Amino acid sequence: MRVLLLGGGGREHALALGLATDPSVDHLIAAPGNPGIATLAELREVRTTDPAAVAALAVETAVDLVVIGPEAPLVAGVADAVRAKGIAVFGPSAAAAHLEGSKTFAKEIMAAAGVPTARARTCENPAEVAAALDEFGAPYVVKDDGLAAGKGVVVTDDRTAAERHAAECGRVVIEEHLAGPEVSLFVVTDGEAAVPLLPAQDFKRIGDGDTGPNTGGMGAYAPLPWAPAGLVDDVLARVVGPTLAELRRRGTPFVGLLYVGLALTASGPKVIEFNARFGDPETQVVLTLLDSPLGALLHAAATGTLAAHPQLRWRPGAAVTVVVAAAGYPGTPRTGDPITGAERPGVIHAGTARSADGTLVSAGGRVLACTAVATGLVAAREAAYALVDGIGLADAQYRHDIALAAAEHRIGLPG
Secondary structure, eight states, X not given: OEEEEEEOSHHHHHHHHHHHTOTTOOEEEEEEOOTTGGGTSEEOOOOTTOHHHHHHHHHHTTOSEEEEOSHHHHHHTHHHHHHTTTOEEESOOHHHHHHHXXXXXXXXXXXXXXXXXXXXXXXXXXXXXXXXXXXXXXXXXXXXXSOOTTOOEEEESOHHXXXXXXXXXXXXXXXXXXXXXXXXXXXXXXXXXXXXXXXXXXXXXXXXXXXXXXXXXXXXXXXXXXXXXXHHHHHIIIIIHHHHHHHHHTTOOOOEEEEEXXXXXXXXXXXXXXXXXXXXXXXXXXXXXXXXXXXXXXXHHHTTOGGGSXXXXXXXXXXXXXXXXXXXXXXXXXXXXXXXXXXXXXXXXXXXXXXXXXXXXXXXXXXXXXXXXXXXXXXXXXXXXXXXXXXXXXXXXXOSXXXXXXXXXXXXXXX
């Protein structure tokens, strides 16, 4: 099987690692890729949000499967253009990807499907913003209605900061705050059948102790030893099944990866958000633990044969990933700084590039994801941070507390 992987971040490097080790994948092409992916795949240039260009590349390279990593190409309709050429695609149509492209649309789907989620209001002017903030109170949750690379959400007790974020975004969704630990659940689906992956937990804020602004994610771990028994089955029954059914009813079946972001509240799991693709950096830990062939799984979803796919196998132990970010992130990151120590197993490339002389340099906000597997969370944390210690990047930022509360058994469920 020939596979084209679209994207060039940490999530795509993790996907490339999984695809490259699948015996059924005999050739892997990545566009545009990154220096880490370059060790696993043939790199090609393409504008990832140009549906016609991606479809033409898929035809030119005679691939059997296209795997779309980032959200922007999905919302732009790349999957539709490739499917129109008769090529299997792991990734939803533009209409189905609207589930991530518009938080208002996601709330409409959840309401129609009876999915438990936070009460919310869509606001387009200061008066509506003020009324919604009054209604729900602090902590204020203000979300950019559209795509924002994981940085469009502000959760704050500062009313002025909430109003400022709303003004900067324009159209926003303001909702009640959901109290309880957060969980990310990835579900592979062909629109009908749904196969869950291991639940994970990520860390959105830049600083230790969940301080500072939101980022695209500063680290993650899996599995979740504190998660209640039956959590995955409950979410499949109350969230995933009804959501997929509602999208089918509307004539826009969802094929690809449904990312369910959850808060485990005192009244049960509630949806914080949906994404239409693998999350980053949870992908790094979840796929590191997956023992089943990744390419075959994604191909089954893309071709409507997921119900017949063998049950997934998982490696024992735990995985932890710690993101190493550039100076200035999550604002304007500094780029072009030389990087050393990134060629070791477990170091996943995200925002990296090669300079004219071949030096590996930073090329984005989140630069590397140091990922390790061990028998338990304590050992996995130690191994991941040992990888971080071996990275040379001037003024690098990283959190010191990824998976720490779970390793120390300090996560409790409300109620």
